[in-house]
Amino acid sequence: MNTPRARAMLFMGRRSHQSHAPHKHSPPAVANDLVISTVDENSGIAMLTMNRPPANSLSLEMNEALCYSLKTVEANPKIQSVILSSTNPKIFSAGLDITELVAPDNDRLPRFWNSLQQVYIDLYGSRLATVAAIQGHAPAAGCFLAMSCDYRVMSEGDTNNDIKKKHVPTIGLNETQLGIAAPPWMGQLLVRTIGFRQAELALALGTLFPPEQALSIGLVDDIVPHQQVESGDHKLVDLLPSQIKDQAQNSLLQKAYTQAQIYAKIPPQARVASKMVTREEHIFRMIAKRDEDTQHFCGFVTQKAVQKNLTAYVEALKNKSAKK
Numbered sequence: 586m587n588t589p590r591a592r593a594m595l596f597m598g599r600r601s602h603q604s605h606a607p608h609k610h611s612p613p614a615v616a617n618d619l620v621i622s623t624v625d626e627n628s629g630i631a632m633l634t635m636n637r638p639p640a641n642s643l644s645l646e647m648n649e650a651l652c653y654s655l656k657t658v659e660a661n662p663k664i665q666s667v668i669l670s671s672t673n674p675k676i677f678s679a680g681l682d683i684t685e686l687v688a689p690d691n692d693r694l695p696r697f698w699n700s701l702q703q704v705y706i707d708l709y710g711s712r713l714a715t716v717a718a719i720q721g722h723a724p725a726a727g728c729f730l731a732m733s734c735d736y737r738v739m740s741e742g743d744t745n746n747d748i749k750k751k752h753v754p755t756i757g758l759n760e761t762q763l764g765i766a767a768p769p770w771m772g773q774l775l776v777r778t779i780g781f782r783q784a785e786l787a788l789a790l791g792t793l794f795p796p797e798q799a800l801s802i803g804l805v806d807d808i809v810p811h812q813q814v815e816s817g818d819h820k821l822v823d824l825l826p827s828q829i830k831d832q833a834q835n836s837l838l839q840k841a842y843t844q845a846q847i848y849a850k851i852p853p854q855a856r857v858a859s860k861m862v863t864r865e866e867h868i869f870r871m872i873a874k875r876d877e878d879t880q881h882f883c884g885f886v887t888q889k890a891v892q893k894n895l896t897a898y899v900e901a902l903k904n905k906s907a908k909k
């Protein structure tokens with residue numbers, strides 16, 4: 586598996602590990618709704634906007650849509666950078682769709698986990714430069730999506746004095762707070778991003794970091810104030826569908842676009858080769874343990890005690906939402 590050809594295929598955007606392929610070449614039926622794809626060949630920049638209300642949580646279908654959309658953009662040789670964003674101004678992604686984990690279907694559960702593993706392989710190993718524009722909360726697998734990108738820009742949130750308008754997004758791997766543990770490859774991604782000791786603390790405590798703290802530990806690379814700019818000064822704005830055009834005129838997407846431009850100007854062969862240096866070993870280690878990881882996950886999640894915790898957590902989420 587870890588041959589030069591397999592490595593090249595992985596980073597040239599072709600799947601080198603076919604047995605778990607969650608999708609064929611035809612699009613998943615709802616891919617276009619779940620992930621809105623905008624492509625600007627002139628600048629070499631594309632944007633994938635997650636669009637699964639209410640929280641962009643990752644279901645089997647959402648994972649497949651993400652992989653499909655990324656592969657489709659990757660197949661366009663004129664595109665060098667992609668921005669990953671959300672239609673929801675307050676939530677980047679709420680992580681795994683917890684309803685996939687509660688009282689799960691025996692056939693669907695391993696397929697669901699495989700689809701998440703595939704997101705990791707495709708996104709972390711993408712030939713494209715990937716920039717996460719994190720406008721809202723990014724807990725657990727939402728943080729994982731961001732960490733799989735090359736660069737993370739986060740909005741400071743709306744620090745309005747009016748408590749009703751105030752919104753400060755957070756990011757982190759909070760799994761332990763749900764009574765579950767992040768899988769090893771996801772936990773290792775945190776170690777690789779923020780360093781051993783910070784990750785050890787954050788994983789054990791399930792810490793969710795507000796933007797300034799996330800910046801100070803290196804979980805995000807930049808933070809920007811929550812504000813509208815006069816007008817989007819890039820071509821991508823003109824191409825965006827109406828439901829996300831407004832968002833393109835905020836400072837977060839402007840910053841993400843600028844970073845995507847910087848990446849797009851680096852000679853792609855050199856950029857991709859340098860990405861392989863830091864990422865390929867991690868990806869191949871996960872692929873080698875993929876089946877074991879799936880069995881571990883299914884065994885862990887279906888334990889009685891874990892089911893009890895997850896059921897209580899989903900109830901609490903629904904009650905919180907109902908009280909609003």
Ligand SMILES: CC/C=C\C/C=C\C/C=C\CC/C=C/CC(=O)SCCNC(=O)CCNC(=O)[C@H](O)C(C)(C)COP(=O)(O)OP(=O)(O)OC[C@H]1O[C@@H](n2cnc3c(N)ncnc32)[C@H](O)[C@@H]1OP(=O)(O)O
Pocket residue numbers: 639640642675676678679680681682683684722724725726727759760763765766767768769881882885886902903905906907
């Ligand atoms: C020894 C072990 C070794 C190895 C282990 C092997 C395997 C590991 C096993 C398991 C690993 C599993 C890995 C899990 C990673 C995950 O991603 S778990 C998911 C974690 N996500 C969360 O905890 C986030 C939960 N959501 C929130 O905290 C808030 O919703 C959020 C802060 C994101 C936004 O808050 P707010 O704006 O106030 O919105 P609401 O809370 O009102 O939510 C709006 C509606 O969205 C629904 N919703 C929210 N999150 C989820 C979700 N993750 N899944 C499904 N649905 C979600 C919420 O219910 C509301 O819906 P409603 O309005 O009621 O219809």
